[in-house]
Amino acid sequence: MDKKEFRVLIKYCFLKGKNTVEAKTWHDVEFPDTAPGKSTIKDWHTKFRRVEMSTEDDERSGCPKEMVSDENILKIHKMVLNYRKLRLNEMADTLNISTEPVHHIIHEYMDMRKLCAKWMPRELTFNQKQRRVDDSEQCLKMIKHNKPEFLRRYVTMDETWLHHFTPKSKRRSSEWTVRHDEPTPKRGKTQQSAGKFMASIFWDAHGIIFIDYLEKRRTINSDYYIALLDRLNEEITENNRI
Incomplete structure (x- = not known):
């Protein structure tokens, strides 16, 4: 049944003197899968009583x-x-x-929609894209040749911002209550601190190799990453991870 037919039935219940609870019960029995909700029936019932609504569909402006x-x-x-x-x-x-x-x-x-462009740090050139494809194909060949050895020697890294203060999540601040009538625990609203620094983490199959914390006012450029790779090479040699 459509909305117009349900409005007719609800008005019929209203004229018969049924309240919203009785109308809802009757609709649930007769139309268990398509019956309108309790709030809808209550709203329509009120509008019928105030003569603010009819059983006909409202006029819509539509599109000429x-x-x-x-x-x-x-x-x-x-x-x-x-x-x-x-x-x-x-x-x-x-x-x-x-x-x-x-x-x-x-x-x-036309079945079209407007989408926002996805933000990215910078667009890669054709040579940079091809270099990534070549590196990926080389890694696949190494995996197929000796997968355990490749995973043992493979090193990866990621960067993350660490705030000087990070508030506890709602889940982490939950507490056990002894009684059912015990009031809900309260805590003041806190926000992450504005102060933060970046951490670069290198790890392999055995665990973290080292973590570098970016110094204040240090510029992230090619020299910075070259220094990171040199330090990574030293850490791998010292820890016998070759």
Whole structure:
């Protein structure tokens, strides 16, 4: 049953003197899978009592059919292809129509949606992308040749920001209560401190090799990463991880 038919039934229950609880019980028995919720029945019941609602569907503005023409669809399609960041009001102003038919054409006829660009530190050049492909293929060959030895010698790293103070999560601050009527524990709202520093962590199959903490006012550039790799080489040699 659709919404209009349910409104008719609820008004029938109202005219028969049934309250919202009785109407809800009757609907659950007769239409267990599609019956409206308790709040919906209560809301409709109140509007029927105040004569603020009828059993007919409300009029909707809709989209004028003359605006959704093949000509407008073709024009909007060309505009979007020429400039993907074009906004609805800009297309509507160009065609001298409202934004509603433009929105209707883009979503219903062209099946398009607008997505935000994914942020990334910087775009790689063709040579950098090819270098990553070559390195990945070389690693795959080494794995196939001797997987245990490759995993033993493989070293990876990651970077993370560490705040000077990080508040406990809601789960970590939970406490056991002795009685059911015991009040809920309270704690003041805290935020992460603004002060933070970056940690670079290197590890292999045996565990962490070393952690480097970025010095204040130190610039992250190629010299910084070269120094990190030199230190990594020294740590691996000293710990006999070759």
